[in-house]
Amino acid sequence: xxxxxxxxxxxxxxxxxxxxxxxxxxxxxxxxxxxxxxxxxxxxxxxxxxxxxxxxxxxxxxxxxxxxxxxxxxxxxxxxxxxxxxxxxxxxxxxxxxxxxxxxxxxxxxxxxxxxxxxxxxxxxxxxxxxxxxxxxxxxxxxxxxxxxxxxxxxxxxxxxxxxxxxxxxxxxxxxxxxxxxxxxxxxxxxxxxxxxxxxxxxxxxxxxxxxxxxxxxxxxxxxxxxxxxxxxxxxxxxxxxxxxxxxxxxxxxxxxxxxxxxxxxxxxxxxxxxxxxxxxxxxxxxxxxxxxxxxxxxxxxxxxxxxxxxxxxxxxxxxxxxxxxxxxxxxxxxxxxxxxxxxxxxxxxxxxxxxxxxxxxxxxxxxxxxxxxxxxxxxxxxxxxxxxxx
Numbered sequence: 001x002x003x004x005x006x007x008x009x010x011x012x013x014x015x016x017x018x019x020x021x022x023x024x025x026x027x028x029x030x031x032x033x034x035x036x037x038x039x040x041x042x043x044x045x046x047x048x049x050x051x052x053x054x055x056x057x058x059x060x061x062x063x064x065x066x067x068x069x070x071x072x073x074x075x076x077x078x079x080x081x082x083x084x085x086x087x088x089x090x091x092x093x094x095x096x097x098x099x100x101x102x103x104x105x106x107x108x109x110x111x112x113x114x115x116x117x118x119x120x121x122x123x124x125x126x127x128x129x130x131x132x133x134x135x136x137x138x139x140x141x142x143x144x145x146x147x148x149x150x151x152x153x154x155x156x157x158x159x160x161x162x163x164x165x166x167x168x169x170x171x172x173x174x175x176x177x178x179x180x181x182x183x184x185x186x187x188x189x190x191x192x193x194x195x196x197x198x199x200x201x202x203x204x205x206x207x208x209x210x211x212x213x214x215x216x217x218x219x220x221x222x223x224x225x226x227x228x229x230x231x232x233x234x235x236x237x238x239x240x241x242x243x244x245x246x247x248x249x250x251x252x253x254x255x256x257x258x259x260x261x262x263x264x265x266x267x268x269x270x271x272x273x274x275x276x277x278x279x280x281x282x283x284x285x286x287x288x289x290x291x292x293x294x295x296x297x298x299x300x301x302x303x304x305x306x307x308x309x310x311x312x313x314x315x316x317x318x319x320x321x322x323x324x325x326x327x328x329x330x331x332x333x334x335x336x337x338x339x340x341x342x343x344x345x346x347x348x349x350x351x352x353x354x355x356x357x358x359x360x361x362x363x364x365x366x367x368x369x370x371x372x373x374x375x376x377x378x379x380x381x382x383x384x385x386x387x388x389x390x391x
Contacts, residue, residue, distance in 0.1 A: 036311045038277050046281045050242045054256040056290050064095045071095075086116035093125060100292035102129065120150040128159055132298045136167035154183055162193060162295065166302065170200040186218050188225025189261070195232050196268060204272070208233055224258055228265050238266040260289040264296035267303065280307045 038045075071088050074080075080088075093108030106129055109122040127142035143160035146153045157180040164173030177194045184190060191214050198207035215229045227244050230236045245258045267282035286300040 035274075036276055036314055040277060040280050040307060040311050042277065044281055045278050046285065047239070050239055051285065052242060052246050052255075052259055054252055054259060054289060057253045057256070060253060061099060064099055068092060068095050082115040086112040086119045086122075089115065090119065090122055093122070094293075097125070098293040100290070102292075118149045120146045120153045120156075123149070124153060124156050124159060127156070127163065128295070128298065131159070131163035131166060132302050134166070134302065136163055139163045140167075154180060158190070158193070159295075161197065162299070165193075165197050165200065166299070170197045173197050174201055181214075185214070186220040186222065188215075188218070188222055188229050191215060192225075192228055192232060192265060195229075199272065225261075228261060231262075231265060231269065238262075238269070241266065256289045257291050257294065260286055260291040260294050261296050263289070264300055267300070271303070276307060276310075280304065283307075 071092050074088055075085065089108045089112035093105045093112065096102075096105035096108060106126070109125050112119050112122045123142045123146045127139045127146065130136075130139035130142060140160065140163065143156045143163065146156040157176040161173040161176030161180065164170065164176065174194070174197045177190070177197055181187075181190045181194050191211060194214075195207050195211040198210055201207075202210075211229065212233050215226070215233065218226070227236065227241050231238060231241045241262050242259075245255060245262055248255065248258070250258070263282050263286040267279040267286065270276075270282060271279035283300040283304050286296060287304075289297070291297050
């Protein structure tokens with residue numbers, strides 16, 4: 001199956017492994033009347049107290065660039081095996097991904113599959129790119145290939161579960177995330193994603209109860225993540241979550257990573273409550289952290305694109321409704337005018353009939369008078385004749 005999938009993907013994209021590759025994986029609801037009120041383009045809705053901006057870590061980026069140069073030079077060696085080349089290309093893909101250079105990263109992953117067609121890790125990342133571009137059927141195939149090639153690549157369960165959620169198949173996604181959770185019950189973010197899918201399937205009350213039970217079962221001390229679970233369970237507010245990140249004694253890079261996650265889960269909570277403008281702005285704050293290697297960052301872009309499409313659909317629906325209303329009002333006016341016109345014609349017809357009836361009655365009366373006059377004349381003449389005869 002993995003060979004067939006690779007051939008399918010490679011035959012489709014091999015001619016586009018140039019700068020235009022950036023377009024390969026790019027993807028392109030709600031239509032309630034007041035869903036986007038206020039509009040997404042209105043004034044930023046997040047309180048200034050909850051906005052924490054961080055600078056890009058230039059040192060880290062420089063380190064990535066140095067590593068890219070070193071690994072690229074290694075590829076020029078002629079004594080590398082296919083497996084070694086595949087590993088180097090995969091590592092290059094990871095580095096480019098962390099730099100936010102998605103097109104180049106995908107190129108590296110695809111090239112690693114050229115060297116070793118059953119390189120499971122590359123399929124896993126291609127699945128992430130496909131899912132975040134809403135090409136879900138292909139993403140599912142990629143994750144299936146990962147688990148067929150190497151069942152130990154358990155992160156494929158995690159990634160496939162999230163892809164199933166965004167592909168409107170949350171019930172199947174829960175099964176994958178439960179498997180992934182069972183492998184490490186102390187990872188807060190496994191619990192966070194499982195809660196999001198549980199909520200989609202069972203509703204908030206049941207999902208929150210499961211989350212609280214799983215959160216209380218965590219045995220190890222974790223440096224970060226319990227605060228996110230407390231947000232999702234309703235124990236703390238979004239402001240409390242941001243304050244915990246703002247005041248933590250951590251490096252700027254770690255602060256950016258935590259903010260990326262915090263803003264994402266705050267946005268998911270706002271979206272679930274129907275606060276779409278708030279969610280939209282929080283997703284943008286997630287992107288403002290520039291932590292492009294995190295799933296939260298990647299799916300924040302997807303969420304933003306979906307919101308914008310949903311708003312466009314709503315605007316189109318509203319415009320169509322207004323046009324339909326205008327047509328109905330026009331037809332109503334035309335019907336009223338036609339009704340008035342036919343009433344006028346009917347009135348004129350009745351008046352004409354009445355006039356004719358009156359004229360007919362008048363003519364009949366005149367005819368009767370004429371007949372009587374004629375009879376009287378005849379009687380008079382008869383009397384005259386009788387008188388003359390007597391004389």
